[in-house]
Amino acid sequence: MTDLQSHLRDRLLTVLTDLGLDRAAAEPLLQLGPPKNRDHGDVALGAFQLAKLAGKAPPALAGEIAGKIGADGVIASAEAAGPFVNFRFARAALAKQVLTAIAANEAPYGPASGNGQVVCIDFSSPNIAKPFHIGHMRSTVIGNSLCRIHRHLGATVHGINHLGDWGMPFAKMMTAYMHWGDETELHKSPMRYMFDLYKRYSQAAKDDPALDAEAAKHFQALESGEDNAERRMWQFLRDESLQAFQGPYSRLGVTFDHITGESFFEDKMEAAMQRVTAAGVLEESDGAEVVWLKEQGIKQPCLLRKSDGTTLYHTRDLAAAFYREETFHPDRILYVVGAEQKLHFDQLEGVLKKMGEKVADAVEHVPFGLVLSKTEDGKWEKFASRAGNAVFLDEILDESVAKVRNVIAEKNPDLEDKEAVAEQVGVSAIVFNDLKNSRIKDVKFDWDAMLNFEGETGPYVQYACARLASILRKAETPVPAPDAIDFALLADAERVLLTMMDFGAAVQRAAEQSEPSVVTSHTIALAGEIHSYLREHHVLGAEPAVRDARLFLVDAARRLLTTGLGLLGIAAPERM
RNA sequence: GCGCCCGUAGCUCAGCUGGAUAGAGCGUCGGCCUCCGAAGCCGAAGGUCAGAGGUUCGAAUCCUCUCGGGCGUGCCA
Numbered sequence: 001m002t003d004l005q006s007h008l009r010d011r012l013l014t015v016l017t018d019l020g021l022d023r024a025a026a027e028p029l030l031q032l033g034p035p036k037n038r039d040h041g042d043v044a045l046g047a048f049q050l051a052k053l054a055g056k057a058p059p060a061l062a063g064e065i066a067g068k069i070g071a072d073g074v075i076a077s078a079e080a081a082g083p084f085v086n087f088r089f090a091r092a093a094l095a096k097q098v099l100t101a102i103a104a105n106e107a108p109y110g111p112a113s114g115n116g117q118v119v120c121i122d123f124s125s126p127n128i129a130k131p132f133h134i135g136h137m138r139s140t141v142i143g144n145s146l147c148r149i150h151r152h153l154g155a156t157v158h159g160i161n162h163l164g165d166w167g168m169p170f171a172k173m174m175t176a177y178m179h180w181g182d183e184t185e186l187h188k189s190p191m192r193y194m195f196d197l198y199k200r201y202s203q204a205a206k207d208d209p210a211l212d213a214e215a216a217k218h219f220q221a222l223e224s225g226e227d228n229a230e231r232r233m234w235q236f237l238r239d240e241s242l243q244a245f246q247g248p249y250s251r252l253g254v255t256f257d258h259i260t261g262e263s264f265f266e267d268k269m270e271a272a273m274q275r276v277t278a279a280g281v282l283e284e285s286d287g288a289e290v291v292w293l294k295e296q297g298i299k300q301p302c303l304l305r306k307s308d309g310t311t312l313y314h315t316r317d318l319a320a321a322f323y324r325e326e327t328f329h330p331d332r333i334l335y336v337v338g339a340e341q342k343l344h345f346d347q348l349e350g351v352l353k354k355m356g357e358k359v360a361d362a363v364e365h366v367p368f369g370l371v372l373s374k375t376e377d378g379k380w381e382k383f384a385s386r387a388g389n390a391v392f393l394d395e396i397l398d399e400s401v402a403k404v405r406n407v408i409a410e411k412n413p414d415l416e417d418k419e420a421v422a423e424q425v426g427v428s429a430i431v432f433n434d435l436k437n438s439r440i441k442d443v444k445f446d447w448d449a450m451l452n453f454e455g456e457t458g459p460y461v462q463y464a465c466a467r468l469a470s471i472l473r474k475a476e477t478p479v480p481a482p483d484a485i486d487f488a489l490l491a492d493a494e495r496v497l498l499t500m501m502d503f504g505a506a507v508q509r510a511a512e513q514s515e516p517s518v519v520t521s522h523t524i525a526l527a528g529e530i531h532s533y534l535r536e537h538h539v540l541g542a543e544p545a546v547r548d549a550r551l552f553l554v555d556a557a558r559r560l561l562t563t564g565l566g567l568l569g570i571a572a573p574e575r576m
Numbered sequence: 577g578c579g580c581c582c583g584u585a586g587c588u589c590a591g592c593u594g595g596a597u598a599g600a601g602c603g604u605c606g607g608c609c610u611c612c613g614a615a616g617c618c619g620a621a622g623g624u625c626a627g628a629g630g631u632u633c634g635a636a637u638c639c640u641c642u643c644g645g646g647c648g649u650g651c652c653a
Binding site (some may be wrong): 034168290306307312313407449457463464470474517528532 | 590616648
């Protein structure tokens with residue numbers, strides 16, 4: 001069954017051709033979209049551009065289109081309203097097309113088969129010499145969602161954790177451990193212990209600048225490639241940290257296809273540097289090796305080697321870009337990294353461009369805003385981790401889960417598996433909150449808002465799923481087959497159906513713009529529509545044919561909400 | 577100083593790349609559980625889209641400037 005939108009497009013193009021317009025010229029000008037107000041119709045056509053092409057006034061052309069298109073089995077009506085034409089689909093066709101596609105798990109509601117795109121997504125990438133705190137969460141959950149969205153659309157996805165396991169921060173941690181480290185203490189609570197070491201080092205380095213010099217020496221020794229004390233210490237701390245990070249990752253349901261941190265590129269940086277040299281873009285400046293990008297409007301040069309001979313973040317990212325190009329042949333490489341690092345990625349892209357590397361076109365920084373906390377006087381400011389008051393992600397998740405536990409005790413005390421459900425719902429509330437708004441916006445970390453599970457929240461959408469699952473359980477009969485359904489009986493579900501129909505476009509846009517919040521918004525909208533519908537339309541008590549049709553609708557809604565939440569990396573419990 | 581980002585209801589945000597009367601949630605006020613899950617639903621109040629110019633049939637959306645706030649700005653990542 002062809003989908004409704006393309007049927008409408010085809011019919012429109014035929015009509016426009018009859019009206020004397022060139023089909024190829026008209027096609028890109030076909031502005032179809034949801035009307036401002038869904039009471040106007042299901043889909044609206046703005047006739048502005050087409051009118052220009054036809055040399056007519058928009059309202060005149062709109063009138064001609066509306067008059068000429070005529071109803072068929074799919075299109076129920078077409079009405080001109082000024083420069084717009086509002087279309088309405090036949091209710092039975094709308095219900096049948098949308099719901100059977102969802103039931104069959106067909107694209108766009110289900111995963112598409114390969115679309116040929118290869119997408120590398122560099123996300124999370126924490127500096128593992130520091131604890132996993134609230135600030136690390138954004139890249140992790142945004143990147144995780146983007147991986148799922150692109151996979152849903154049929155892309156080959158390489159989710160990459162570009163760990164910060166090299167460079168000065170790690171050298172500082174090593175230095176701290178060499179001075180004060182204790183393995184027994186470390187094993188008691190690795191993340192907390194390393195955070196304490198980190199704090200101790202920062203404090204000590206303020207009074208004693210020699211400490212940073214010592215760290216730099218250790219880094220030099222590490223980068224020498226020799227099997228020395230530094231290397232063994234690095235290996236030890238890396239293993240311990242990485243293991244400690246598994247906790248938050250598994251709670252968030254995040255996995256990676258490649259855990260290739262900065263250290264992975266240790267032996268690939270020389271080749272990368274030679275490539276830069278061969279391209280003739282490397283210059284010496286104050287003892288360092290740099291690439292100037294002034295001609296691209298970037299004033300700060302990209303530093304690739306320090307005057308002490310060691311490498312930098314840029315050097316590793318450059319080597320990583322070459323490696324990814326050769327290994328994966330990506331169409332896009334998304335770097336899910338905070339907006340404060342925009343210059344870094346502009347420089348990376350700039351260097352690749354200056355070298356004439358085509359991978360420059362694939363490089364795409366996906367920036368996001370900061371996490372802010374509320375001050376005493378009600379203002380918002382950046383979370384200060386250096387002051388030693390870092391909020392660990394685990395603590396935030398625990399707090400949320402505890403709140404959910406209370407809500408369950410109050411509203412659903414007989415629930416089985418309370419603990420597992422509390423974990424699912426509590427974690428998802430935090431994740432959902434992070435994915436709710438445009439990623440470039442700063443996240444205002446507000447306990448009250450985050451632990452309020454009413455309105456536009458993760459638990460709200462999950463609650464809709466649980467409610468639908470409950471109806472399906474109580475039906476005590478399997479969901480009827482599609483050919484047993486009289487879809488005309490679902491005319492009253494038009495708002496639910498039209499929202500469902502928007503799903504594909506939402507996922508598409510989320511992928512193009514690297515913006516999971518588009519999917520988040522859609523799940524909220526669909527949950528809202530189905531909640532409203534259920535209020536007015538009882539399922540189980542309806543007469544058999546109506547009951548069957550509504551059961552089919554309920555099942556599809558539950559599936560699509562589950563899919564939508566899945567794209568966000570959020571589980572949909574059957575009960576909560 | 578320079579570069580980039582943000583500014584929409586009391587608060588937190590949508591607004592689908594220029595189209596119809598600017599929409600949600602929270603909070604406030606008022607309704608709805610003898611009825612499939614009230615973590616829900618329905619309604620009310622609440623906006624000079626920071627401000628000023630410009631572009632055009634049409635601007636919250638594009639351009640310029642101003643004002644607020646934030647981030648960044650050579651050997652950290």
